[in-house]
Amino acid sequence: MICIHWKGPLQLQQAYLIAIFGPHGPDVHQVPARVVRPGSSLGAISVDDLVAVLCPKGPLRMLVETAQERNEPIFPALIYSSAMIWMVGMANPAINAEPTNEETDEEAHQSEGSALAGDWAEPETQVSSGMNRSYSTEDDLDEEDRGVKLGLGDFIFYSVLVGKAATTGGDWNTTLACFVAILIGLCLTLLLLAIFKKALPALPISITFGLVFYFSTDNLVRPFMDNLAAHQFYI
């Protein structure tokens, strides 16, 4: 808790957030399937994410812009930040041997999830465009202020999808396929982020990939692999 709200090692903060929010994925499955079907609800949530972040009057876009105007960080317990500098001319601070006074153009990829108890978390990934900061030798920049930030609600939805894949069907191949697809979706989102340099929703690409691979692995790849394993053929 100290790590999140005050100062502490970044790895500890990251580990704590993952440990707390990751396992909530399967909790969603406690809701009976006739009330909400995870496949369609995931699709609906990702469309909603897209709208909320990209539309000019979208609530999350306004939230991020307000935070930027007031020069305040978004509530730290709702964001997962990585210290990895993903793009463009900024050397990784661990190997940066000569810190000089440079203006660095950073993309702070911020996202927010409203993790109210009992409510659906609304995840968005947002990026504030080009915050210029001077990087001095005193190293007064917090490690968290650099690198990309991802909303914790996003984590929950990723783990919902993987959890659904794991619990239904009992086939590990489907789970693995979803896992890889979501990771690639996240990579693509970060790539788009580097290109467009503005707030982007984290969900749509990952969830789309995840769902596509989930259904196709379940229906197409599974019989193929089962047949191969039965004869012990290797591809």
Added chain:
Amino acid sequence: MTASVFFGCTFIAFGPAIALFLFTIARDPLRVIFLIAGAFFWLCSLLLSSLVWFITVQISDKESASQQKGLLIFGVVLSVLLQETFRFGYYKLLKKANEGLLTLSAEETMPISIRQLAYVSGLGFGFMSGAFSMVNILADSIGPGTIGIHGDSQHYFLSSAFMTMAVILLHMFWGVVFFDSCEKQHWWSLAVVVISHLLVSCLTFQNPQYVGSLVPTYIIMFFMGLWAFFCAGGSLRNLKLCLTCKDKDFLLANHRPR
């Protein structure tokens, strides 16, 4: 089946690959990303080949066992060819991405060389291939049951584990040789890689006569390993320097300040 079978088979199949990952890839996030991307490309190739196989099965005679087996063999051959095609596609994508990264970043050298990418992508293909082959079998090995109760081979789990290990390492060697051949435009060595992959898969049609499939696979793996070693720039001199810890370039490059 027992826990010892499960753990034994897991470590036989994935031990070398996990060790390689932990010691050479895990520390560098860029390599991890390219590993996952390699795994994704393998997955796409599998998806496409499963789709084609599924369609052929739907339009075929489902009662005839020999026809189904024939279709499965066709599926295997198609899958191998598609995997190599997707490996080539990944190579093209990485070349473009490397150029892009170079222009975007202020540094003058590429953050990751094409040889490292070859190794990482080969391992990514291997991980995914091994995982898809082995994970369901491992999950079944924890549950109750008796192997070969209907007269099938008793060595199913063990042979699967050894085969999976060979396939993972082979994918890594194929990746290195493949990328090197593409760089130097030696199309004949590219063809040799594809043919050896086809050979390894076709040898498994002899299962459960494991002598016919496992032994040649390991021989092929040994020779591919040697070839990949020389493709990656290794030599007897390098090896000697490395083993006696006298390789100054390596020591300097990996020196971490305390």
